[in-house]
Amino acid sequence: MRFVALSWLGCLALGATAGFASSASAEEDIYSMPERSEGSAVSGNVRRGRRARDAGRWVEARAAYAAAFEATDPASSTERERAEIAGELGLCELALKQYRDAAEHLARSLEQRDALPLQLQLRFEAGQRKAAPHVGTLYLSVDPPDAEVLVDGKPVSAPARTYRLFLEPGQHMVRARLAGHEEAFASFDAQAGKPTTISLQVPRAVTQAAVPAKSAATVTWEPNRSARGAQASSVASSPTASKLRIAGAVLAGATMAAGGGFLTWSAYTEDELHDRATALRNADREADRCSRPNAPRACSELRDLQEQRDLLEQVGWVSLATGGAVGALTLVSLFVDRTSSPDDGVRVVPTASGQHAGLIMVGAW
Numbered sequence: 001m002r003f004v005a006l007s008w009l010g011c012l013a014l015g016a017t018a019g020f021a022s023s024a025s026a027e028e029d030i031y032s033m034p035e036r037s038e039g040s041a042v043s044g045n046v047r048r049g050r051r052a053r054d055a056g057r058w059v060e061a062r063a064a065y066a067a068a069f070e071a072t073d074p075a076s077s078t079e080r081e082r083a084e085i086a087g088e089l090g091l092c093e094l095a096l097k098q099y100r101d102a103a104e105h106l107a108r109s110l111e112q113r114d115a116l117p118l119q120l121q122l123r124f125e126a127g128q129r130k131a132a133p134h135v136g137t138l139y140l141s142v143d144p145p146d147a148e149v150l151v152d153g154k155p156v157s158a159p160a161r162t163y164r165l166f167l168e169p170g171q172h173m174v175r176a177r178l179a180g181h182e183e184a185f186a187s188f189d190a191q192a193g194k195p196t197t198i199s200l201q202v203p204r205a206v207t208q209a210a211v212p213a214k215s216a217a218t219v220t221w222e223p224n225r226s227a228r229g230a231q232a233s234s235v236a237s238s239p240t241a242s243k244l245r246i247a248g249a250v251l252a253g254a255t256m257a258a259g260g261g262f263l264t265w266s267a268y269t270e271d272e273l274h275d276r277a278t279a280l281r282n283a284d285r286e287a288d289r290c291s292r293p294n295a296p297r298a299c300s301e302l303r304d305l306q307e308q309r310d311l312l313e314q315v316g317w318v319s320l321a322t323g324g325a326v327g328a329l330t331l332v333s334l335f336v337d338r339t340s341s342p343d344d345g346v347r348v349v350p351t352a353s354g355q356h357a358g359l360i361m362v363g364a365w
Contacts, residue, residue: 136190
């Protein structure tokens with residue numbers, strides 16, 4: 001009987017020990033991706049990334065998780081595996097202060113939060129909160145949704161109706177294009193920790209035969225966001241436009257030449273005024289002679305010369321400014337492609353921010 005009792009107590013102790021070890025192992029595995037049955041490249045990279053992460057070697061860990069992320073195949077991996085690899089990659093990038101990449105990968109991981117254990121959700125959410133104050137967030141909507149979207153000339157993910165994009169703070173350009181449609185452009189100033197909302201409308205291209213008038217892609221943005229300026233341009237070219245450019249160049253040159261002539265005339269008038277004033281002072285030593293009622297005729301001539309000089313100077317500067325403005329508009333029009341497709345032409349997009357304003361030219365020339 002004593003033997004049976006001792007055997008029973010031994011079995012209880014063994015069962016308790018096994019249960020405790022199983023519980024500890026399960027708790028530890030919550031923070032690591034389940035091992036895959038096959039010795040794939042993904043599993044090997046994940047193991048290397050995990051060891052480097054635990055040792056604090058963040059560069060090595062980031063490289064391993066990035067390789068695993070690129071090698072992950074949706075057909076042969078689970079949703080949890082893909083979400084956990086993206087989240088661990090984001091945490092490594094956060095440790096390396098690569099905030100934009102960290103925000104992107106952590107957000108992608110949390111899109112499948114339902115597949116993650118609660119502890120991993122909390123870790124990845126905490127990492128995303130740390131990365132958010134260092135990056136700008138763009139909420140972009142595109143119509144039609146199958147248009148290709150490029151940010152700073154680089155394509156983003158597969159076409160969609162709405163996007164959430166993380167960007168480094170600073171000036172950026174977003175555009176949408178689709179075959180048979182006009183292009184839409186928007187320039188904006190991404191600010192750290194602040195969202196920007198932009199909507200791009202990409203209308204169908206209108207043939208010259210159907211509608212000879214100008215057509216333009218439209219861009220809208222919410223007024224309380226940080227998008228400073230947005231505009232798209234697509235204008236039809238014609239022989240009349242070429243003639244107008246030539247006329248504008250001639251007008252600008254003639255106006256500026258006239259302004260230079262008026263300023264030269266004003267300078268000669270200034271010299272003559274100076275010579276007559278000197279002669280009058282030498283002839284009459286009284287300094288206030290011209291202010292008296294019986295002022296000589298030479299004083300009246302001096303006043304007329306002074307008024308003539310001022311008028312010539314004003315007309316000269318106005319002519320130069322007008323000629324410069326006409327010339328600038330003519331020069332800008334030469335850079336705008338009016339006949340080729342959006343991929344071949346050059347577009348001039350106005351942009352403005354709190355620090356600067358100007359024009360951005362996009363395209364090939």
